[in-house]
Amino acid sequence: DVKVTQSSRYLVKRTGEKVFLECVQDMDHENMFWYRQDPGLGLRLIYFSYDVKMKEKGDIPEGYSVSREKKERFSLILESASTNQTSMYLCASSFSGRREAFFGQGTRLTVV
């Protein structure tokens, strides 16, 4: 089975902190994605990557950056956390040319 693992289920951070959310997949997928999920808004794409060291902006990249130094790992970085970044963050991965994406269990981030 495909496994996408997010490093934390729950995080509480202070405003202004630098926050790292880590995601690892074990299926050698080329593509990796970061979404945030908010009530009434569904899943919104923050950033995605189709190869090591490659990254593309999604629909809501402001306030975020990403890093993909290894194929299996995709990190989401909040440079200076703000309260409006309190949300559920979901990582996903897929094979190149295949559209089906597999999701991790999510990280619920609270910024206080």
Next chain:
Amino acid sequence: GESVGLHLPTLSVQEGDNSIINCAYSNSASDYFIWYKQESGKGPQFIIDIRSNMDKRQGQRVTVLLNKTVKHLSLQIAATQPGDSAVYFCAENIWDGNTGKLIFGQGTTLQVKP
């Protein structure tokens, strides 16, 4: 940007009845659609997909219908069970040069009454 929307935020059905969850999409160039199920405390899980050159696809107890004329997608669940209670998302695949990215709708919460 493009958006994918679901018609109803909540759908309540009786156990054993059939459920129909609807979705409207806006990008006529989308070539692939997926339905995901998200249970409480978990990430979305793949249910069924359909390519844009098809209008119907069946799985186990689920059927997806695609009407490209009106840009409408639906998920039908036969003999709905309590374990089907979850939030259901439709997603469309949009090619962004090098790869496809999935754009999700807002989700419909399915509540199954015993």
